[in-house]
Amino acid sequence: MVIPKIPIGEGVEKVVNWIEDDFGILLDIFSDVTDYIISGLNDTLLLFPPIVFALIIGIAAYFIGRKDLKLAIGSTVGLLLIENMGLWVLSMETISLVLTSASLALIIAIPLGIISAKNEFAYHVIKPLLDLMQTMPSFVYLIPAVIFFGLGNVPGLVATIVFAMPPAIRLTTLGIQQVPKELTEVADAFGSTPWQKLTKVELPTALPSIMAGVNQCIMLSLSMVVIAAMIGARGLGYQVLIGIQRVDIGQGFEAGLGIVIIAIILDRFTQHLTPK
Amino acid sequence: MGLSGSGKSTLLRCINRLIEPTAGNIILDGEDVATADSEELREIRRKKMGMVFQNFALIPHRTVLDNVAYGLEIQGISKEERDVKGKEAIETVGLKGYEDSKTSQLSGGMQQRVGLARALATDPDILLMDEAFSALDPLIRSEMQDELLALEEKMQKTIVFVSHDLDEALKLGDRIMIMHDGKIAQIGTAENILTEPADDYVSKFVAGVDRTKILTAETVMKRADPVVSMNSSPKVALQLMREHGISSIFVVNREKHLKGIISVDDAVSGSKAGKTIKDVMTEDVTVTHLDTPLNELIPTIENSSPIAVTKDDGKLLGVIVRGSVLGALAIEEV
Numbered sequence: 272m273v274i275p276k277i278p279i280g281e282g283v284e285k286v287v288n289w290i291e292d293d294f295g296i297l298l299d300i301f302s303d304v305t306d307y308i309i310s311g312l313n314d315t316l317l318l319f320p321p322i323v324f325a326l327i328i329g330i331a332a333y334f335i336g337r338k339d340l341k342l343a344i345g346s347t348v349g350l351l352l353i354e355n356m357g358l359w360v361l362s363m364e365t366i367s368l369v370l371t372s373a374s375l376a377l378i379i380a381i382p383l384g385i386i387s388a389k390n391e392f393a394y395h396v397i398k399p400l401l402d403l404m405q406t407m408p409s410f411v412y413l414i415p416a417v418i419f420f421g422l423g424n425v426p427g428l429v430a431t432i433v434f435a436m437p438p439a440i441r442l443t444t445l446g447i448q449q450v451p452k453e454l455t456e457v458a459d460a461f462g463s464t465p466w467q468k469l470t471k472v473e474l475p476t477a478l479p480s481i482m483a484g485v486n487q488c489i490m491l492s493l494s495m496v497v498i499a500a501m502i503g504a505r506g507l508g509y510q511v512l513i514g515i516q517r518v519d520i521g522q523g524f525e526a527g528l529g530i531v532i533i534a535i536i537l538d539r540f541t542q543h544l545t546p547k
Numbered sequence: 548m549g550l551s552g553s554g555k556s557t558l559l560r561c562i563n564r565l566i567e568p569t570a571g572n573i574i575l576d577g578e579d580v581a582t583a584d585s586e587e588l589r590e591i592r593r594k595k596m597g598m599v600f601q602n603f604a605l606i607p608h609r610t611v612l613d614n615v616a617y618g619l620e621i622q623g624i625s626k627e628e629r630d631v632k633g634k635e636a637i638e639t640v641g642l643k644g645y646e647d648s649k650t651s652q653l654s655g656g657m658q659q660r661v662g663l664a665r666a667l668a669t670d671p672d673i674l675l676m677d678e679a680f681s682a683l684d685p686l687i688r689s690e691m692q693d694e695l696l697a698l699e700e701k702m703q704k705t706i707v708f709v710s711h712d713l714d715e716a717l718k719l720g721d722r723i724m725i726m727h728d729g730k731i732a733q734i735g736t737a738e739n740i741l742t743e744p745a746d747d748y749v750s751k752f753v754a755g756v757d758r759t760k761i762l763t764a765e766t767v768m769k770r771a772d773p774v775v776s777m778n779s780s781p782k783v784a785l786q787l788m789r790e791h792g793i794s795s796i797f798v799v800n801r802e803k804h805l806k807g808i809i810s811v812d813d814a815v816s817g818s819k820a821g822k823t824i825k826d827v828m829t830e831d832v833t834v835t836h837l838d839t840p841l842n843e844l845i846p847t848i849e850n851s852s853p854i855a856v857t858k859d860d861g862k863l864l865g866v867i868v869r870g871s872v873l874g875a876l877a878i879e880e881v
Contacts, residue, residue, distance in 0.1 A: 451602075451604070453600045453601075453602055453604035454604055454606060456560075456565050456598075456600065456604065457598070457600065457604045457606070457617070459565055459592070460563055460565060460592060460596070460597075460598040460675075461592060461593065461597075461598070461617060461618040461621060461665075461669070462588075462589040462590070462591075462592035462593035462618070462621060462622070463589075463621045464589065464621070467621045471606075471617070471620070471621070472606055475606070475608045476606070476607060476608070478608070
């Protein structure tokens with residue numbers, strides 16, 4: 272007897288088609304708005320001449336890094352090297368995509384993290400979903416993204432948001448769950464409202480953990496934005512893709528180096544913003 | 548007061564409903580806290596109760612002043628007003644000058660002062676203190692206990708203080724409730740509990756206590772009987788001493804005020820020489836008050852002359868002889 276194949280793939284396809292047919296207009300609006308944000312940010316970044324931008328980042332790094340000269344010089348030199356390799360415009364595109372997708376991911380992830388810390392039921396729903404999202408190969412997110420949004424920056428952004436959310440959700444939940452019991456008792460014993468308890472005691476106490484989540488979210492966004500070049504997201508990832516297709520080691524390596532420089536700057540910035 | 552697991556912290560948390568009581572009433576100013584809705588409960592917690600925690604529970608990212616002012620802040624009191632009240636509370640606990648310090652820079656004792664100031668800042672009627680001094684070093688703990696007593700004297704607040712340390716309970720408590728397995732074993736003053744333990748558990752519990760610190764002159768004194776009047780004669784005094792088999796007798800005036808003491812030898816020689824009471828008595832009497840702890844009396848009782856217990860105005864209330872002190876201490880050995 273032949274056991275018939277359970278139509279999992281077909282089922283997912285049906286759901287995706289249904290969303291596309293019935294929510295097409297919403298998807299279009301979302302697509303237009305995010306595209307507008309990304310290109311707006313990109314245009315703003317490109318307003319600065321590369322040297323000026325590199326210096327601004329260097330000065331910012333000096334203060335954010337608590338007078339860390341190494342970080343300041345490293346950031347400026349790194350950005351100038353990107354300009355020197357002729358990757359400036361692509362890098363700004365990548366940064367725009369990363370910042371937009373990471374911000375959107377955080378806007379969704381942090382409230383979800385709070386809800387899952389506060390609500391037992393939500394926790395048990397969200398946790399397996401996060402496990403699924405983190406083990407699923409990242410390429411798989413690209414397919415529905417393409418179907419909903421076609422090729423380009425927006426599907427890349429959506430796939431990135433989905434991919435970058437889990438650690439921010441997890442670390443927000445963890446941070447709030449780890450607030451010492453006595454501290455939440457203090458909030459209650461003095462008569463705080465639930466909102467006061469959250470904003471004045473729990474979130475500030477959980478901030479180091481939440482900021483670690485923010486850092487993770489940005490780093491994952493960067494890695495996914497590169498992969499999203501496969502579905503037409505622009506930026507340095509696209510350059511890497513071309514390098515692979517043409518077996519052009521030099522071009523691929525230069526683009527890769529540019530990504531590393533951006534990654535280090537973003538990482539150090541977010542780490543230094545975390546309160547010790 | 549009770550050992551861990553006896554339910555004392557749970558009971559304390561039921562008072563402000565950090566733990567929901569499953570049965571019973573909590574009557575505060577004639578209203579039942581147990582049935583208050585969340586809005587009423589919040590009001591009660593804000594205005595009527597302050598709490599101090601075992602591990603201080605200071606909010607880590609806030610300064611000393613902002614920690615102390617937390618209770619005021621959530622009531623929506625303006626920054627100026629809560630800074631003023633917060634600073635007052637900080638001064639009360641002796642931390643003036645540390646307003647802008649980070650709490651992590653303070654020692655344990657100072658952190659708990661911040662915790663106490665936070666509870667005092669809202670000027671609640673009741674302070675709930677959950678093993679508030681248990682995490683402190685013995686010396687600091689004793690210092691904090693003394694200061695709490697002084698504060699209590701000054702502010703006249705009701706303090707519910709949970710402790711697992713009997714010495715602490717005996718030192719701080721006007722009334723002590725001993726808990727055992729979630730039940731009340733006994734409620735009473737320190738002396739009640741030491742002298743009349745309600746059951747075996749309590750008596751075992753208090754067996755190791757240094758009674759001399761707790762028992763007072765009042766507990767061990769006997770009625771000063773007989774005494775001899777100033778207008779009487781040494782012969783009468785001698786007669787009284789013989790009848791009662793004692794070796795000395797107090798002399799009092801008509802208002803029962805202590806005037807002196809006559810020993811049996813002086814009475815004998817005095818009555819032979821026909822002297823008056825006034826001539827033979829000595830005014831050199833050891834005098835003490837009702838609430839003097841026993842450990843302060845022991846050195847003086849050693850020379851075996853009786854100690855007189857008097858009121859401030861000199862009225863004789865009783866007498867302490869060596870035997871009665873030893874008797875009180877001996878209960879412990881049984």
